[in-house]
Amino acid sequence: MKLERVLSVIGEGDLAVRTRLKKERSAMLKPSSLVLLLLVCMLTIVGCGQAGNGKGNSTGGNATQAPASAEASQTPAAAKPVEITFYYPVNVGGPLTKVIDGMAKTFMDQNPGIKVNPVYTGNYGDNTVKIQAGVQAKQPPDVAVMMSTELFSMLDMNAIIPLDDFIAKDSDIYMADFYPAFMEDTQTEGKTYSLPFQRSTIVMYYNKEMFKAAGLDPEKPPASWEELVSYAKQLNRDGHAGLEIPGNDDSYWMFQMLARQNAADPKQNIMSSDGKKAIFNTPENVEALQFWLDLSHKYKAMPEGVIDWATVPTDFIEGKTAMMMHTSGNLTNVKNNAKFEFGVAFPSGQKQYGSPTGGGNLYIFKDTTPEKQAAAWEFAKFMTAPEQAALFSSSSGYVGVRKSAYETETMKKYTADFPQALVARDQLQFAFKELSTHNHGKVSTAITNQIQAALAGQIDATGALKKAQEEADQALAPFNK
């Protein structure tokens, strides 16, 4: 919108110049026309300035601000609604924007004093970039959905506020109702910084028809690593793979799963809870990574090399692999597109079951007014309330973030038709927080790259984790002073 305006200004300017040219073709250029030219240029500059200002703010926000203030001037006595901007990403595409915009509308109907401007910002990556730009321009959104792993980065950028005061004052939030596995990554050093919203975890999908064809019981998915290997070997036939685990993008997520499964400590994770230490290079973790490599190289049950995150579900749906480890966020996709009966199960355990959580939480930002922050809290609370959580979970395939969501009618109906959706929920007792540290980008890239190098056969498991540990320690050094 802004750009168009600037362009139209330029267009007009050109027109003015052209008409001038015609008129004064015979006469020499007079100072007055020079002044006019300068004026045109000034106009363009002003236009640019406005465009620049608009950038930090949301485009939607600006457009709606004008009529709101016009209304206010007509009825000065009436309470002017508090206006908040809400950024949200959608990683699974399409219709979810409608669901979220609809939820925002319901909220405004119930809370006439608050006006929410939902802004769809693309995928998680784009969303974070836009929020980061907003924070630097001192014009952040008031509330936003962002990866749970962004917690420490946002704290280091001094961008978000703790929610403890709101929680303490609010009698109807029932924090205990949220699944503890989802609350883990909202908290650090005794404070809570976000509310779980769009959450997922890793589950194992398997093709029941291929199980039958291979002489396996389709109601008994592999429960241990040993079984996983023998099943995958048996299933690796007729031109399809036995198992696929994606290895690019955030491969540390899959690594976390294997590492926890192989750990004797029920609380094991690959980083410290204050986000200041990475714990990559341990004998147990080396075994876990070695197991991942062995699935391809030793047992020949999985394709070699780095398997692409996005093609794994396609492979599963197309019958190119009998089992896959993937996000529960793909439930709806698989349900709608698989032309065979499929099962969903906990990823097989070794010493214990385990699966990291993932996804986005609702954060509230600094650099706005207390009124807006209070309104943002009301909105965040509404979005995570049982009814809304149930609606969002059933229309997206994400896990419902609180226990009571599963007792609503919406959810009962959804899970009755589609019991596979309950697996991710039941697994939450074995779930734990995704890798999240200070300097998260560098730390997660360090481990992801080394896992990829190991999968590609460039380095062995021991060397990979040693190198990842060194790089992560270096990235975290400034935070351990």
Place this chain on the structure above:
Amino acid sequence: MVTGWSEKLRRNGFGWGLVLPALVFLALFTYYPMLKSAVLSLYEKNLATSEPVFVGLGNYANLLKDSVFLKVFSNNIWFAVGTVPTSLLLAFVMALFADKAIKGRGLARLSFFYPNMIPMIAVANIWLFLYTPHFGLFARLAAWITQQPVNLLGSPDTVMGALMIMMVWKEAGYFMIFYLAGMQQIPKDLYEAAAVNGIGALTVIRKITIPLTMPTTLFVAVVAITNAFKLVDHLWIMTKGGPNNASNLLLYYIYDTTFNFYDQGMAAAMTVVMIALLLIISSLQFFGWDRKIHYE
């Protein structure tokens, strides 16, 4: 003096006025950000430093120690080496064909040019599919040749080659247009004279077409080299720079450093290096080589 000044203004003022809008935009969105990057590159500004700290050329010194930067830099050089000569050669041959083909000339030109009309992101998605193990066309071809399943984008040995082939496919048609224009400016009597003297087709190409399209070659080479540094859209879709930075390029690493690592000082230093490099390459066109090249 006063008359001289107003005389000058009268002569040049209108021209400057016409240039000014463009200049204002360039200054705001190109020169100012460049300057700002240069200044920022002298500061340490990342998540660990809440207030930017002046470090002089420290960021540049760190760049030389950053193994990933050295890796992406050499990747980028190889990417240019792998794509530029091939796409130039291909463009030249295609232009020869499109210039001569008697029937269906328009169709030939269109089919050569069409990859260039597709946005890079769409191209990346199409080629991602072509390279997908099991069912991609090229993945199957590679598997048939080597007699084992091949993951072209998932292996550090093949990923660069796979991306280069895609880039050549995308770019060659675009460069062909320039060659075509260059060839059509060559006077026909030269060819007629050659024909009268019974000179072979290859000699004609070697002695007439190639020398007389040299200015085009220089221009296209500069565009192609700068494109090798500028075009990274496909990395988002296809590899994210992986596996283990095997396909990472300079511009993508700059983006990652800014928005994923939040390390703005280092990113600014890399930006300055890249701008300097691109300026040097494009200045070849304007100052250096073009004087040595034969013009008609």
